[in-house]
Each structure stands twice: as structure tokens, then as C-alpha cells.
Amino acid sequence: MTDLAQTRLAPFTARSPRIEPVPLVLFLVFAAAPFLAPLSGAEGYVLSLLTRVMILGLAAMSLDLILGYGALVSFGHAAFLGMGGYAVGILASNGMEDALVQIPVALAASALFAAVTGAISLRTKGVYFIMITLAFGQMLFFLATSLAAYGGDDGMTLSSRSLVAGATFLKDDRAFYGFTFACLFGTYLLSRAIVASRFGRVLRGARENPVRMEAIGFQPFRYQLLAYVISGMMAGLAGFLLANQAEFISPSFMTWQRSGELIFMVVLGGLGSLHGAILGAAAFLLLEEFLPEILHAAGAMLSSDLQYRLVENWKMVFGPLLILIVLFARGGIMGLLGRGRPDRQEG
């Protein structure tokens, strides 16, 4: 009983007050980037790339919350990106352009979708869970393609970014960067608090051994469902940001390939550390962005025709690279940094 009583305290006292270097450096880099970006000579490009990294980092982190801490392999997480995105698109085209309306709607829609699909999906285990979340993701994807009034297959362009209480400050790329940073940092702190709390411990306990958790009087289902809802809402927020950044929304936000990429980001960064997922998203997106350039440089001694073909087909290098990472870099980036979790979880 003493243990239980102890965990009822404020969540932050439950973990050591030591400040970890990896997330500290990570967030310092994000915070300093807008001030350093002008030095690169391509400020707009750097900012938009990093904004994208942070948005998908937020989505990957939300997935890590259930994948890393709950061993729930959701293969339909991109659906929540779409929920958030379409909340922006549909509300904006009906005249409600204010983020103060859009964000709550995006969160509520994601929460509702997560609650309904989660309640059904969590009845299944293992592979069946992967497949049923995939099915729900596909369902939403096809729903979006049939929304003829909102662009159908082709998606729709937003007339502008969302307003905030009537003000247009998100139109400025730097301000939008700051807003995204605040969202990422806020959800990161919240996730840390969740993971360290009693709730987080029950979630991890259910991952390790659901039968024992039940035996000591917890119902894993309720904890997992709540975690699924929280995770879905965070991904919905990321969807809101993604639609605003691109000023465009289409069903391609929620293809199953996108869900696969999100899982990849989490695993690449290292399961179950939250900031690992952000690092994984950064590594994935930067690799995708710069691999063609790297190949261009690597192919310098080839004839220009061959060099061009190499760069054009960069995915033929990217694919095998993904395979090699899975085969040889176990524990992901956090594992390489020596701070990964020592044990790997059954997926």
C-alpha cells in the first residue's frame, strides 16, 4: 500500500529530478533554430523543414506513448493526422477559420474516433490489433476520398492559415514555428508527466503482463483505451498543424504508408523514450530530404546521366537503408546514444 500511496503524489516527484541531456539538447536546438536560420541563407526553407520535423515528431511521439509504453502497435495512426487536418479544412470552408474553434473540434473529433475504434480494437491482441487499426485507418482514408465537397481524392487548398482569436499572426512563418514549438514542448512535458504517473505505470504494467495487472485489481483495457484516446488527440493536434503548415489537406495525409512511416520514426528513434520518437522523426525526414543530395554528391565521378538516374531513384537506396536499420540498429538512435531501454518489447 505504501507504494500506491506514494504514486498518488504529483507525477513529477515520482521520477528523478535529474535533467536528461538528450531532450535538453534537442529542444534547445529547436528553440535556437529560428535565430540561426537566417545565417544559412535559406531561412524560409530551414524553418519550414524544421516545422515539419516538429509536427511529425509530435505525431511520432503520440504514437510512442501507446507503442513504446503500451506495446499497442497502431497501424492506423495517420488517420488522426487526417482528422486534425480535415477539421481545419472543413471548418475553414464553412467560415470558421479561428484556431480557437478548430483545435477543440480537431481534438474532440480525434478523441471520439479514438474512443470508438479503440474500444473495438483493444478487444483484439497482437497481429489482429495491428490489422484492425489499419482497417480503421483505411476506412477514414476512403471516407476522405469520397468527400466530394471537400476535394475528394485531390484534397483542398486552404485559403489561409488559421486565425487565432481573429489575429492573423500564424501567417508569419516564424510565428508559426514558435507556435509549433510550443505545441511540441507542451505535449512532450504532458507525455512525460503521463508516463511518470500512476497511470503510466499501470500502462507499462499492462504491457509487461496484463494477466498480473488484472490479478492485482487493474483493468488494463480502461488504461489502454484512455492512453489510445490521449495519443489520438495529440496526433490530431499534429494534423491541425500539418494542414496549417502546408495550407493544404488531402487524403494522402492518412494513407497506410504514412502510418507505416510514423511507426518507422518511433522505432528509428528508439521505443519508449518520447524524445526518441522526435529524434526518429527528425532523422527520417532529414534522410528523406537530403538523401537525393547525398547521392548527387556521391555520384560526382559518374557520368551526368548516371548521376541523374541515381538521384531520381533515391528510394532504391532509401528502402534497403530502412531494412538495414531494422536489421542492425536495434534500439534505434536512443539505443546508440546508450540511453535506450535495455529491453525490447514484443510488437
Place this chain on the structure above:
Amino acid sequence: MTATLFLIQTLNGLQFGLILFLIAAGLTLVFGVMDFINLAHGVQYMVGAYLVAAFSAWTGNFAWALLLALPTALAFGLLLEVLVFRHLYDRDHLDQVLATFGVIVFLNQAVKFVWGAAPLNVPVPEILSGSVEIADGLLYPVYRIAIIVAGLAVAALLYVLVSHTRVGMLVRAGATNPQMVSALGVNIRRLFMVVFGFGAMLAGFAGAMVAPILSVEPGMGDNILILAFVVIVIGGIGSIRGAFLAAILIGLVDTVGRSFAPNLLRFFLDPATASQTGRAIAPMLIYIFMAAILFFRPSGLFPAKR
């Protein structure tokens, strides 16, 4: 008129279901016997279609192209097994999903590299071109009938192979309890390879069969892969019988649903809303169907493992 349309859509659904079965059969065996999630199974279907396109351009004859494509698809499947998949059998599902995802990225780009991004067309073989009258004033393409016949033939062949041969017995035993089969002195790795190669060839065969009626293009396997997963999950992982029934069900529900959902809704809604809602619901039907089945039977209709 509606009756003939219904008949045509039922035949189309049957044909689609049988193609799905050809893909799902290999997938469910690989999944059931090796406990291995192979996302790259869809690209093997794509490779089959490309192979038949390439060989029929080369030989000018569909039958020869098919004869050449099948062993090539088999060899290609085995090559992938040796290069990549073999190293993933004792990893967790998450790693398998990711590594085979990498294979998809690579192969989708590789076919673009070799054959270009533009869709290829394969001519329908001459003997099987044209249509026949299957009922009063109802014409149906011969080639589609040929697909149905071929699909049923392969299903029958699979039934005999799995239920009445020694290898089939080992496969069934492997799907139920691989450790025990291995302990009884069967080389389980070699069994895996046989199953894997055979599954790849079936997927390639499905791709080859649909090449004349669909456009052969990069990424064509991605969506059908998801449908094949829906099939094996509904049917119960590792069960050929389940895969067969689920494939036919999914084929029918999807095809018939797409053309009749708007009509059915017209009984409840005004025509404009009905056609719009119908178009929205139709592609979601199979996923709703799958969710419903998993809700009541969390391990599918015919689970092989108990």
C-alpha cells in the same frame, strides 16, 4: 435490368474475390506457419504483373509469358527470402513490418527504374478475347470467366495439396505448432522456404492474371495488400479455408456494395443524399465488415491456432 446488373456485379465480385484469394493464400500460410508479417507480399503481386508484361512484349504470346513469369516469380520470391526475410523470422512483428516496408519502398521504385513510371498494358490473349452471352442479352468478357475458372482451379489444387499430401500435412501442422513439427525432425526452415516461394508464386500468378484487365503500374500492389490482410484476418490467420471464404465474401461485398449501396439507401434517403452517402460508404463497407467480425470473433472465422 437491375437483375442483370446484379448478376454481372456478382460475377465481377467473384472474380475479384478469387484474385484476392490467390494473394491471401500465400500470405496466410506465411503468416500462419512462420508467424511472419510480410508487407512485401503485395509487391510480389506487382512483380508478377510486370513480369508477364515484359515477357509478353518479348514473346508476343500471353501463354508463353505466363509460363515464363511463374518460375521467375518463384525464383524472385526465394531470392527475397534468402536476402531479407530469413533474417527476420525470429524478430518481433514490429521489425518485420518495418523491414518489409523497406522492401516495398525499394521495389516500387525499382520497377519505375526498370520499366518507367507510365502504366504498361498487356493485351488480352486472342483466344480469350471477346464476350459470350451467359444469359438473355447478357454479355460477359471471356477473359474474366477465364480468371474465375483459373482461380477456382488453383483453389481446388491448393485444397488437394494442403489436405491430401505430406507437405500439406506438414504445413498444416506447422501452422498449428511449428516448435512441435521442428522437434519431430522436420527441417522447418526448408518448409518455410517452400511455403514462402509457393506463396510468392501464387501472388505473382494473381498479378499475371489481372495484368490484361488492369494497368500495370508501380504501387499497384499496395492497396490490394491491405485487402489481402483484411481477408486473412477475417478468415483466421493460417487457414486456407478461411481465406477462401473471406476472399469471396470481401470480393462480393466490395463489388456489389459499390454499385448497390446508393440504390439501397434510396429507400431511406432522397436520391441526391443517397448517391452521395452511398459513394462514401461503399469503399468503407469491407472495413466495417472486418471490424464487425473481429468484434464478435477476435481471432477470425476459422483460427488455425487455438
